[in-house]
Every structure is written in structure tokens, then in C-alpha cells.
Amino acid sequence: MYFQNNDTLQMIYWNSKVQNNLTGIDKKKFLTKKRIIKYLYRHGSLSGTDIAQAFNLSSPTTHSYINELIEEKLVESRGKGESIGGRRPNIYGLVKNSVYLLGIDLGRKRVSVALYNNELQNISGTKTRKIKLGNDLGLIDDICAFSSEVIHEIGISKEKILGVGINIPGLVDSDSGISFTYLSSTDKSLQHTFEDKLNLPVYIENDSKARALAEWRLGLASHSKNALVIQLDWGVGMGMILNGKLYKGNSGLAGEFSHILIEEDGELCICGKCGCLETIASGMAMVKQATLELKNNAKSVLHRFVTDTESQISPEDIVNAAREGDQFAINLINNMGQKLGKGISYLLQILNPELIILGGTVSRANEYLLTPIKQSLLTYCIPKLREDTRLMVSELGKDAGVLGAISVVLERSIYTR
Structure with missing residues (x-):
């Protein structure tokens, strides 16, 4: 039930095999202490009385559990709290670096991994490798080996990792994994x-839903009950916070914004339909258009990424060129923004959110993207609905993906009892 680390003993609270091998009073005690750890993670510093009331425990039992958690180097005393009429209560919190979360963000062309401590500090830095996401199951072994390398480099025991969050594009039923x-x-x-x-313990979620959780818990949507988070990378994704909860829909597959019809008789989409938003207003669509026009001698600094036989342009290259003043790249983003704005107008008129957050690589174009979206909304959206919705660019930065992954762990294991 314990592992040895730096001459201290710590309970393996996140190992399901340990839990399943316990019975009776031992199992009840184990589960209660595990819930106390999660409660302290969620609320920070608490008094023994707060903990006793939260779990309907007697004061002696509560202090016995807390003392054991202190001995196990998971909980620490943080001095005395304010008096509310009697003696000042003892305050407790989690020991720094006593619990970790591992975030794995899978994209179509790369995987990013990061390890966070219980104060939500990225202690490993975000490590990234190129991949080609498909149905080659050998990739799972590669991802696991890469993740284990990150853990090994930090030098912590895996038993201190509360859970692993994995984001992945496409259709995902997170309840069944x-x-x-x-x-x-x-x-x-x-x-x-x-x-x-x-x-x-592993928790799987659609990448855009995970980023919506990150924005809601850690980002611009932290004070919003109704917010849409649109992810703009090679593809287009969306996560929805509706009425203060992540909205998943009947089958857990809600939010497929990229596959709404925008152009009748348009280009064939990977979903099998024609004219989907993703075929004309995504990083992939921009790269395709850029490659075609550059091969026809369009003037741009992006020429260095294109040869007669192949193109190595990425959405990030286009955004960087636009920010350097390349007019060809600016026009590509402007065209994407106008079409994206038409799609967003549908969302505003159906869902009436208070906030829309744009994230992902293409969102870093900032006003080059925001301006055409707003112009398109002037054309396609009812004024009152448009005026009541804020449109913002995510501030989570390049770590938004791994923050989404750890937010999934927090949502599934910490914010649920």
C-alpha cells in the first residue's frame, strides 16, 4: 500500500489495484483519505473542522486521517486560521509537488506532453514531437514511451501522478473512452x-472540448456560464460551456462546428459531405489554397516552403508571414476569417453565448483574423445577438493543449466527488 521515496512513505492513492485489494474498514479509510486529498486540491487551505464537516467525520477521526496524510508527506500544516469565537483552528493544505497531473495533447501532426504539479505549475516544460495521427496502433506505444521519458527526466515516482489527460481530435465519447x-x-x-x-488512470477527451474546459477553469471563460471555444489549427473544432457546464450532447459528440454546410456543392470533406466549413475556413484549407497560388507564382515570402513536387507550408507559417506584413498571407487569413464569420453567425443566432474565444495556431493572427470575422458578422448576424457577444483570442498560449488535457483530469477526478 506504500512506496518508498527519499526515505518517506507515501500511500499509492491513485493505483486502482491497491484500492481493489482493500476491503471493509481499510477500504473505507483509504477512500476517505483519498477524498480529503482531492478536497484540499480543489479548495486549497482548509481547517480540520472544514474537512470534518465536508465528509461528516468526527473531529478525532478527521485529525487521525490528517496526521496520517502528514506522515505520508501529502498534507502539511499551514499554521493557524482566523478565530470565529474560540481557539484559532489549524489550517492544512497539500504539500507542494505531492501530486502531479500528466497532460498529453495529440494533434494531427504532433504530440505535446507536460507534467504539472498540484499548484498547476508546468514543471517539465512542454515537450513536443512530430507524429502522423491515424489508426496505426504502434503510435500508442510511441506516445507512452515519450510520456515515460518526460516523467523519468523529472525523476518522480509514477505513483504520485493522480491521472493522465489525453486530448485527441475527432469524434470522442469521453464517458466510454x-x-x-x-x-x-x-x-x-x-x-x-x-x-x-x-x-x-487515464481520461480521454476531444481536443476542443478539453480546451473549452481549460478556458473555463483557467482562462478567459472563468467567469462565464455560456461560452464557445473555437480551435483553429489544421482543422476547426469547438467546445461549449453552456449553463455553467461542458456540453457534450446526447452521444457525447456535440460541437462538430467544422462540419456545418457553408458552400452548396462545395469541396468534398473528410467526413464524406461536401461544402463543410473545414474545407474552406481551416488551416488545412489555407495551406491548400496557398500551395496552389504559390505554384502559380503568387508573390510571397512563403515561396521558400514550396517546390514543384511538394509543399511544406503549415498554418503557423502563414500566420507568421502575415504578422511580418506579407500581403499574400494576410489575404489568405482574411478570406478564412470572412467564411469563419459566416459560420459563427449561425452559432450566435442559435446559442446566444456571452463569449466566443478563438484558440489554436491561426488565432494568433489576431486582428488579421478578428477583423474579417466581425465584418462577416455584420452581414450575417442579427445585430442584437452580435452586440451581446464578446469575441476574444485565447490567452492560454501554446500550452493551451496540455492545459486542456490536465483540465480533463481535474474535471473528472478532482471536481467530482
Whole structure:
């Protein structure tokens, strides 16, 4: 039930095998102490009385559990609190670096991994490797090996990791841990496959929904009950916070904004339909258009990424060129923004959100993207609905993906009892 680390003993609270091997009073005690750890994670510093009331425990039992958690180097005393009529209460909180979260952000062309401590500090830095996301199950082993390298470099025991959050594009049923679009050709759910290989609790979520959670818990949507988070990378994704909760829909697949019809008889989409938003207003669509025009001798600094036989342009290259004043790149983003704005007008008129946050690589174009979106909204959206919605660019930066992944762990394991 314990592991040895730097001459201290710590309970393996996140190992399901340990929990499943306990029975009776031992299991009840184990689960209660585990809930106390989560409660302190969620609320920060609390008195023994606060903890006793939260779990309907007697004062002696509460202090016995707290003393054991202190001995296990998970909880620490933080001095005395303010008196409310009697003696000043003892205050407790989690020891720094006693609990960790691992975030894995899967994109179509790269994977990013980061380890966060219980104060939400990125202690490993965000490590990134190129991948090609598809249904090659060998990629799962590569991702697990890469994640284990990150953990090993920090030098912590895996037993101190509360959970692993994994974001992945496409259709994802997070309740069952199944990915229907990528890494789906397996007899087990993707969640269980990763859990078996990492030997850690794993939580799978669609990448855009995960980023919506990050914005709601840690970002611009922290004070909003109704916010939409639109992710603009190679593709287009959306997560929705509605009535103060992450909205998933009946089958857990809500938010497929990229596959609404924008152009009748338009280009064939990867979903099998024609004229979807993603075919004309995504990083992938911009790259395709840029490659075509550059091969026809359009004037741009992006020429260095294109040869007669191949193109190595990325959405980030286009955004960087625009920010350097390249008119060709600016026009590409302007064209994307106008079409994206038409799609966003549908969202405003159906959902009436108070806030829309743009994230992902293309959102870093800032006003080059925001201005055409707003112009398009002037044309396609009812004025009152447009005026009542704020349009902002995410401030989570390049770590938004891994922050989304750890937000999934927090949502599923810390913010639920």
C-alpha cells in the first residue's frame, strides 16, 4: 500500500489495484483519505473542522486521517486560521509537488506532453514531437514511451501522478473512452489501452472540448456560464460551456462546428459531405489554397516552403508571414476569417453565448483574423445577438493543449466527488 521515496512513505492513492485489494474498514479509510486529498486540491487551505464537516467525520477521526496524510508527506500544516469565537483552528493544505497531473495533447501532426504539479505549475516544460495521427496502433506505444521519458527526466515516482489527460481530435465519447476517428481500430477503448500501457488512470477527451474546459477553469471563460471555444489549427473544432457546464450532447459528440454546410456543392470533406466549413475556413484549407497560388507564382515570402513536387507550408507559417506584413498571407487569413464569420453567425443566432474565444495556431493572427470575422458578422448576424457577444483570442498560449488535457483530469477526478 506504500512506496518508498527519499526515505518517506507515501500511500499509492491513485493505483486502482491497491484500492481493489482493500476491503471493509481499510477500504473505507483509504477512500476517505483519498477524498480529503482531492478536497484540499480543489479548495486549497482548509481547517480540520472544514474537512470534518465536508465528509461528516468526527473531529478525532478527521485529525487521525490528517496526521496520517502528514506522515505520508501529502498534507502539511499551514499554521493557524482566523478565530470565529474560540481557539484559532489549524489550517492544512497539500504539500507542494505531492501530486502531479500528466497532460498529453495529440494533434494531427504532433504530440505535446507536460507534467504539472498540484499548484498547476508546468514543471517539465512542454515537450513536443512530430507524429502522423491515424489508426496505426504502434503510435500508442510511441506516445507512452515519450510520456515515460518526460516523467523519468523529472525523476518522480509514477505513483504520485493522480491521472493522465489525453486530448485527441475527432469524434470522442469521453464517458466510454472511445475515439471513433483516430487510433480506433482496437478491441479495447483507447482509454483502457493507454491505462494498461501507462499503468495510470487515464481520461480521454476531444481536443476542443478539453480546451473549452481549460478556458473555463483557467482562462478567459472563468467567469462565464455560456461560452464557445473555437480551435483553429489544421482543422476547426469547438467546445461549449453552456449553463455553467461542458456540453457534450446526447452521444457525447456535440460541437462538430467544422462540419456545418457553408458552400452548396462545395469541396468534398473528410467526413464524406461536401461544402463543410473545414474545407474552406481551416488551416488545412489555407495551406491548400496557398500551395496552389504559390505554384502559380503568387508573390510571397512563403515561396521558400514550396517546390514543384511538394509543399511544406503549415498554418503557423502563414500566420507568421502575415504578422511580418506579407500581403499574400494576410489575404489568405482574411478570406478564412470572412467564411469563419459566416459560420459563427449561425452559432450566435442559435446559442446566444456571452463569449466566443478563438484558440489554436491561426488565432494568433489576431486582428488579421478578428477583423474579417466581425465584418462577416455584420452581414450575417442579427445585430442584437452580435452586440451581446464578446469575441476574444485565447490567452492560454501554446500550452493551451496540455492545459486542456490536465483540465480533463481535474474535471473528472478532482471536481467530482
